[in-house]
Structures are given as C-alpha cells and as structure tokens.
Amino acid sequence: MHNTLTRVQNVFGFFTSVAFAVAAAIAISVVLSSQTPSASLQLRNVQVVKGRPHYYSTKREEYAHITFSLDADLSTLFNWNTKQVFAYITASYPSDSPASIPESEAVVWDAVIPAKNAPEHHNTYIHPTKSTARPKTKKERLSLNKAYPPGKEPGILKLDKQKPKYQITDVSGKIAERNNATLTLHWNVQPWVGALVWDNRRTVGRWQGLKGGEAAFEFPPLKATEAKKEDLKTATGKEKNRGSPA
Amino acid sequence: MADAIIEKARELFEGQIDFEGQRTAERMMTIALCVVGATAFLVGYITSNVYWTLYVGLGGTAITFLIVVPPWPIYNENPVQWLPAKGKGSADYDIVVDGQRVTSQPTR
Numbered sequence: 001m002h003n004t005l006t007r008v009q010n011v012f013g014f015f016t017s018v019a020f021a022v023a024a025a026i027a028i029s030v031v032l033s034s035q036t037p038s039a040s041l042q043l044r045n046v047q048v049v050k051g052r053p054h055y056y057s058t059k060r061e062e063y064a065h066i067t068f069s070l071d072a073d074l075s076t077l078f079n080w081n082t083k084q085v086f087a088y089i090t091a092s093y094p095s096d097s098p099a100s101i102p103e104s105e106a107v108v109w110d111a112v113i114p115a116k117n118a119p120e121h122h123n124t125y126i127h128p129t130k131s132t133a134r135p136k137t138k139k140e141r142l143s144l145n146k147a148y149p150p151g152k153e154p155g156i157l158k159l160d161k162q163k164p165k166y167q168i169t170d171v172s173g174k175i176a177e178r179n180n181a182t183l184t185l186h187w188n189v190q191p192w193v194g195a196l197v198w199d200n201r202r203t204v205g206r207w208q209g210l211k212g213g214e215a216a217f218e219f220p221p222l223k224a225t226e227a228k229k230e231d232l233k234t235a236t237g238k239e240k241n242r243g244s245p246a
Numbered sequence: 247m248a249d250a251i252i253e254k255a256r257e258l259f260e261g262q263i264d265f266e267g268q269r270t271a272e273r274m275m276t277i278a279l280c281v282v283g284a285t286a287f288l289v290g291y292i293t294s295n296v297y298w299t300l301y302v303g304l305g306g307t308a309i310t311f312l313i314v315v316p317p318w319p320i321y322n323e324n325p326v327q328w329l330p331a332k333g334k335g336s337a338d339y340d341i342v343v344d345g346q347r348v349t350s351q352p353t354r
Contacts, residue, residue: 001268004261007315011275015307018283022303025287026296080294117295192296 026081027194033079034206037199039072039185039213041089044161048176048219049227053167061173064219065232066091066108066164068183072213074113075155077189084114084124085155086188091168093181093219106168108183109235113147113154128159163235176222185213267321275314282306 001007044067053063068089077085088110095101111125125147135141143150149158169175186199203209263271282303290299341348 001271002262004259004315004317007261007271007275008311010272011279011307011311011314014275014279015310018279019303022283022287022299026290026299029291080290080296117297 023193027191030079030081030191030194031205034208035076036208037072037074037077037187037210039070039074039210041072041183041185041213041215042069043183043215043217044068046217046220047223047227047231048221049223049232053169059173061169062175062222063167063169064091064175065167065227065234066183068108068159068162068164068215070157070159070162070185072157072185073155074157074187075153077187078115078153078155081191081194082115082189083118083192084112084190086190087111087113087157088186088188089183090186091181091183093178096172104170106166108164108166108168109162110165111147111157115154127157128162163233165235167232167234175219178219181217181219183215183217185210261315261317263317263321264323264325266324267317271314271321275310278310278313279307282310 046066092105094103201209286299286303
C-alpha cells in the first residue's frame, strides 16, 4: 500500500472477492423464495405421417405432429435472480426393448420466457393472442409483443390447440403405433448468477413440486389417406429464430 | 530543471504515504468494500431487482477507489522520523558495532 499502483491493485483485488461473495449470496437467497408452479397439459391431436420432416432429411420416414393445449402458471418461478425461464414440452415413450434401450424423449415445443427487466432479445417467445384485430394504441401494440398474454405476468401460458414447433421422428424411422407415450411440461430456470435448476415434481423446502403438466397418449397408426398440408404445419412464431421447418 | 519536473511527476505517480497511513488505507478499503457489498445485496433484495445490486456495487467500489487510492493528507500525518543527516568529521551520533564505537570515517 506504499504506492498508488499497489493501492489500486489491492482495492481491485478485494473488490473481485467481494463481488464473488455477493454473487454467491444472491445465488443462495433464491432458496428462500417460494415457488408454486401449476400446469395442465392436454393432447389435442397426434398424426403420424410418412414423409420428409425436415428440410435436411434425405429419406422419407415416419414423423409425428402433436397438437396440444397448455394452461400453465410459472410466474412464481420468477424471483429477483431469474433472468429467463426456458419452458419446453417433450414427448417420451419407451423403446422396443426397455431392458437394454432407454426411453426416447423428443422436444415438441419450447419457449424462452424472459423476466420483465431482462434486456431485449430477438429469440424470446411471443405469446399468441386470439384477437387478430390491429392494435389501436401503442400500449396495445406493446402488450401483444410479450412472452405472456396481455395483462398477465411472465410465466403465464394459455395455449389452446397449439401447433408444435418441431415434428418428431424416431431413430428407427418408425414412430407409428408406439404405446405408453407421455407428453410432459418441463422448465429450466436460468438465473442472473447461480445454479441452473430444472423442473421439480417433489416439494423441496419452499419450492412446491409441479402437479399435473403431463398427458399420456399413444401414437396412432400411419395415416392411410394423405394428411392435409395445413394440418402438418409447425408453429412459426413471430420470434426471429423459428423452429424448422420455418 | 527537467530533473525537477521529472521528480514532481515521479512523486505524483508514486503517491507515497507513511506506514500509519498505509494501515489506515488498508482498513478503510476493507471496511468500505464490505459495507458496499452488504448494502448492494440488501438494496437488490429489497427492491427485487438485480440491477440495483450491480449499480450500488459498482458505484460504491468507485467511491472506495477515490477514498483509498489517492495519497490524501490524512495518510501522511505520521511521517517517518529519519535520523539527522551524517555530518563530516567526528560522528554526531553513536554507531556501535560488536561492542566498539565506530565513526563514519573509514578506518585506514
């Protein structure tokens, strides 16, 4: 400390230690906040078609188009340390030989839901709204471009007959007539500082586990007649990076 | 003449402070940064906004730099008492080496 330079070095060094300690405190303080997520997920329709599911597919294979309805309240997952919540719905089903081959899990839909004070990002989810009328005021226009329904908070999802973002295939190329499939809602809370946490179904301390958010279904047989092209479209949201095929 | 200017620049960049001042500066740094860290966390927690933690933390650190780094006069209130300069001829003070008094003159 005998020198201006050494004083600068010492102050900066201690500042980094203090910053690290404050970040650790912020990360741990998340445990004290209570979470009460709730969700209800229903399958609306599932179609299995043979064709080329992706623009890069080189051969025809069976793929499934799963439409669903979701009514979820993930707003309590947003505490002061939440930057964004990544919500996603997967379809999982057991393999042909469950003893040796684990089950398959494919993502059907996902959404990046930022917290209110997170900076603007072109890939954040834009919640679909029922009314197609043009917005009249600036307030209306802004409320339609959010990751949550107008008038609600981040984490509220009200989707009815939602088209999937991704069409799913099986590694073997055959996905028709598979049984014991489940549609499940998951989430990943991405903090400003600290550990990533995924969805929990068990209650841990003040964090309630999620009940519901699951729907069992079976993959139907291959569609005999030609499925209509419009029925097989995926959700091309207004967010810039769309799921394929865009 | 150029030497005087360079000497002034050197003193400015060195920012020397005495030992008591260094002790005070280090204590100020520790207290100030701990207070800044605790305050930043509390402000963010109470307002439920991480950005406030960041602003208070960075602002408080800037203030700590201003308090601790420049050689303020309060850090120079206990200057080291150097012994008086050596005089020519017989020594002004006693230097005793191995039980024998020696002078500043080299022995022949």
